[in-house]
Amino acid sequence: MTARQTLIVSGFVVPVVSALAFMLLLSAPAGSATGPAYPDLGMARLADFTLDKPDDGRVLLRFSATIVNVGQGPMELNAERSIASGPFDVSQKLYGADGNVALATPGVSLVYGGDGHNHWHINNLESYELTRLDNGVKVGTAAKSGFCFFDTTAYRTTLPGAPASSVYRTSNACAYSNPSAASVTMGISVGWGDRYASTLPDQYIDVTNLSPGKYRLEATADPSNWFAETNESNNRTWVDISVTTHRKHGTSLKITSYGPSA
DSSP states (O other), X not given: XXXXXXXXXXXXXXXXXXXXXXXXXXXXXXXXXXXXXXXXXXXXOOEEEEEEOOTXXXXXXXXXXXXXXXXXXXXXXXXXXXXXXXXXXXXXXXBOTTOOEEEEOTTOOEEEOSSSXXXXXXXXXXXXXXXXXXXXXXXXXXXXXXXXXXXXXXXXXXXXXXXXXXXXOGGGSTTTTOTTOSEEEEEEOTTEEEEEOTTSTTOEEEOTTOOSEEEEEEEEESTTOOSOOSOSSOXXXXXXXXXXXXXXXXXXXXXXEEOOOO
């Protein structure tokens, strides 16, 4: 039946929605007080900016980034597969007083390792882009593309429902050291964040050939809007950077302003 077909029940004509329409109704963040509690992803202020100059001649802009959850419920993903080498089916789990809901997340994929860490990652959960301010041209993207997320950092534990200690930990997230895992779980509690330090592999943008000028580094949580949230308009933060080049000392940078954070 289509979304506009009807069903006759005890002599009454009752509209029937399709399975897709019903799932859309379930995933609508505006629910009842006892309905599912939705997360709200955002980015904390970017920090720890350094210019790394490895022996291969590159210049790498390194920084720390923290994806946070300031919503009403945890941000939890569950992935299952029946074949050890096959792809995962990924769902977002929502918790509520009237029961729990699992939302399908088309487009979400997992990859194992790839950044020196032996665990499973969500592809493109976050994005980092560097843009020149005077012409809007994108000049760089982060080397890192996969993210395993769990409670590493207490961010705003005064929020209602925020736990005092971490719930999602290294020991129970991302199927560490298990490339043949049949199931993977990862999440961020209310009021907590997952921090990727500037020293981690691939946590940089290559700025080797960057010319002097003013730039904006923007970090976005869930840039593809795969996940259900209470607010999709607060997923980004940014910093403005002034880049200069000295004949003797090479490239240097200065942070000139910060954008809003979650």
